[in-house]
Amino acid sequence: MGYRKLFYASNALLLAGFAWAFLKDHNAEWKPYQSNFNRMTAGELDKRAAAEPDPQKAAALRVQAADWRRRPLEIKQIIVGGLDRYDRCITCHAGMDEYSNPTLKTPFAENPYKGHPKIDEALAKAHPFTKFGCTVCHQGQGLATTAEAAHGWVKHWERPMLKGTHIQASCVKCHGDFETLRGAEAAALGKKVFERQGCQGCHAINGVGGAVSVDLGDIADKPLERIAGYNFKRVRIDGKELPEESWNIQNWILGHLTNDPAEVTPNDPMARYNAEPIAPSAMPDFRQEISRREADAVTAYLSGLTKEELIPSRWYVPGPRPREPRFADAAAHGRYVFRKYGCQGCHGLDAKVGRRRFNALGPGQNKLADGATEEALMAEMEKGLEPTLPDVVGTYTHEELVKKIENGVPLAAMDLFHPKGPVPAMYMPPWKDKISKAELDDLSTWLLSIAKKDDSGF
Numbered sequence: 001m002g003y004r005k006l007f008y009a010s011n012a013l014l015l016a017g018f019a020w021a022f023l024k025d026h027n028a029e030w031k032p033y034q035s036n037f038n039r040m041t042a043g044e045l046d047k048r049a050a051a052e053p054d055p056q057k058a059a060a061l062r063v064q065a066a067d068w069r070r071r072p073l074e075i076k077q078i079i080v081g082g083l084d085r086y087d088r089c090i091t092c093h094a095g096m097d098e099y100s101n102p103t104l105k106t107p108f109a110e111n112p113y114k115g116h117p118k119i120d121e122a123l124a125k126a127h128p129f130t131k132f133g134c135t136v137c138h139q140g141q142g143l144a145t146t147a148e149a150a151h152g153w154v155k156h157w158e159r160p161m162l163k164g165t166h167i168q169a170s171c172v173k174c175h176g177d178f179e180t181l182r183g184a185e186a187a188a189l190g191k192k193v194f195e196r197q198g199c200q201g202c203h204a205i206n207g208v209g210g211a212v213s214v215d216l217g218d219i220a221d222k223p224l225e226r227i228a229g230y231n232f233k234r235v236r237i238d239g240k241e242l243p244e245e246s247w248n249i250q251n252w253i254l255g256h257l258t259n260d261p262a263e264v265t266p267n268d269p270m271a272r273y274n275a276e277p278i279a280p281s282a283m284p285d286f287r288q289e290i291s292r293r294e295a296d297a298v299t300a301y302l303s304g305l306t307k308e309e310l311i312p313s314r315w316y317v318p319g320p321r322p323r324e325p326r327f328a329d330a331a332a333h334g335r336y337v338f339r340k341y342g343c344q345g346c347h348g349l350d351a352k353v354g355r356r357r358f359n360a361l362g363p364g365q366n367k368l369a370d371g372a373t374e375e376a377l378m379a380e381m382e383k384g385l386e387p388t389l390p391d392v393v394g395t396y397t398h399e400e401l402v403k404k405i406e407n408g409v410p411l412a413a414m415d416l417f418h419p420k421g422p423v424p425a426m427y428m429p430p431w432k433d434k435i436s437k438a439e440l441d442d443l444s445t446w447l448l449s450i451a452k453k454d455d456s457g458f
């Protein structure tokens, strides 16, 4: 090919490129939304002008309407200095642009033409959008100008727009006072449910709580690649599998509460890891104790736990110092201590029935004959439970019980149902450095007060 031909060919290519870029921009998804908004707003102003008895006021409204019709279409963005965010949401959600619409109200009932809800509850007043932008609360992709990408419903976008009550995760990020904050009721409920169920017995939050499983203090930051893809395929929400664009941390948390975790993270007791069999997730199945609404609340709460550099101190509202309630007697305080440290996470609500513990030797298991199939052994292993404390604490003196709780029981000291099966992932953590002596005394007093009395008269 001669140089001249190459020159023509490359010019033609360049032109085609320009034409494509021009058309693509011309057909940009956001443009019809913005022009509709301008046209609809102009229409409203004309309607008001027609109903206006004062001719001078009517004329002014018509001028405003004409002004809206002439507005050039443009990409609009809110730059949030200090948070390093560029939010273009108002390019489509034009009624939420505080510059052109300071009241943030519109007469339109559809997104993206709606005004912003809850302004009357001081939401926008306390967080002017010109200063906060949108994604600090909503997540999503600030820079994107297509709805799908902006809302973050795309594969591998780590911070998809928070749906429904999950948006209250954002309140948790900035408000140390979220437990009493207007508008953060779901997140506050989530924290209550977390503590009620004893999640803190296994999961610390920023080092406070049990160290049996992962610290959830930065669960919102967990990269999806650290959650094996095949596990998401096992998650069911409202009985349905999740489409790949909904594989996100909110659904991972929710999925742990709306499924049996042993099915979400089954591992494989028949497989081997470093030559050892692996037990399935030791996290209890909470479906009988946590309603769907509460599961969403816990998700809102946990999704706000982040180490994101999002929150320089000037965006953060500190909370009150926690206060310990007062109790009538030692036993009542002991029951509170039991809940506070999450003993119920393993020993059951109010210590009534121990929770599942894979391959632990316990009551209710059938001895199996030699040569029983692996399947039969598995089924029996699954019946293992954590101790039901009222059945066992009667054999302890007060001091022995305090010692037992202080020292815990390491994995190596456990009795297995099936010697070749996996070692139960759960053990009794030592509480020595976590619970004060005074608390331990009262805890022991309460546990002894609920000990089952032996019928035989001893």
Ligand code: HEC
Binding pocket: 029, 030, 033, 087, 088, 089, 090, 091, 092, 093, 111, 112, 134, 135, 138, 139, 140, 141, 142, 144, 145, 146, 147, 150, 151, 161
């Ligand atoms: C290209 C236009 C466009 C952009 C950009 C855009 N949106 Fe939207 N948004 C829409 C449309 C259209 C709807 C209504 C249909 C829907 O829900 O997808 C909507 C709906 C919503 C809803 C309601 C969702 C629901 O399920 O009820 C929220 C919240 C929202 N957008 C927030 C945002 C935020 C935050 C941003 C910026 C990160 C943003 N949007 C950027 C077009 C856009």
Ligand code: HEC
Binding pocket: 089, 090, 093, 096, 097, 111, 114, 116, 117, 118, 123, 127, 129, 132, 133, 134, 135, 136, 137, 138, 164, 165, 167
């Ligand atoms: C301080 C936090 C906060 C900020 C900042 C914020 N929002 Fe919201 N937004 C909320 C809350 C809370 C809701 C209500 C959620 C609910 O109760 O359903 C909401 C609701 C919405 C909805 C859904 C409206 C509906 O009823 O369908 C849209 C759309 C939306 N916001 C867009 C935006 C856009 C665009 C911005 C930026 C200009 C923005 N928001 C800034 C907290 C915020």
Ligand code: HEC
Binding pocket: 121, 122, 123, 126, 127, 132, 136, 137, 167, 168, 170, 171, 172, 173, 174, 175, 181, 182, 183, 184, 314, 315, 316, 317
């Ligand atoms: C980026 C951080 C940030 C996020 C996210 C955020 N807030 Fe705020 N909020 C603030 C700051 C800072 C103030 C204090 C404003 C002031 O005192 O001038 C405030 C003030 C408030 C106030 C008024 C003061 C009060 O304590 O009564 C309310 C109500 C409020 N926020 C509710 C919410 C709710 C609900 C959410 C979640 C939907 C939320 N905020 C999300 C930073 C944030």
Ligand code: HEC
Binding pocket: 193, 194, 197, 198, 199, 200, 201, 202, 203, 212, 213, 214, 219, 222, 227, 252, 253, 256, 261, 262, 265, 281, 282, 283, 284, 286, 298, 344, 345, 346, 425, 426
């Ligand atoms: C008996 C101990 C135990 C209790 C109690 C417990 N968990 Fe777990 N949890 C685990 C273990 C072990 C894992 C890791 C295996 C898995 O993913 O299921 C886990 C995993 C998780 C994960 C996924 C973490 C990640 O990084 O992938 C979340 C979220 C979670 N738990 C939330 C909760 C909540 C909420 C509660 C209380 C309602 C709770 N857990 C109670 C043991 C426990």
Ligand code: HEC
Binding pocket: 201, 202, 210, 212, 338, 341, 342, 343, 344, 345, 346, 347, 357, 386, 387, 389, 392, 393, 401, 404, 405, 409, 413, 414, 415, 426, 427, 428, 429, 431, 443
């Ligand atoms: C991560 C799960 C877990 C948590 C949280 C936990 N325990 Fe345990 N606990 C166990 C296991 C497993 C055993 C049984 C060890 C064995 O097989 O000997 C046990 C044993 C005990 C025993 C001895 C029971 C017996 O059979 O003699 C007492 C008492 C006890 N726990 C009290 C507590 C108290 C009080 C708390 C809260 C401060 C607590 N546990 C928190 C898992 C847990």
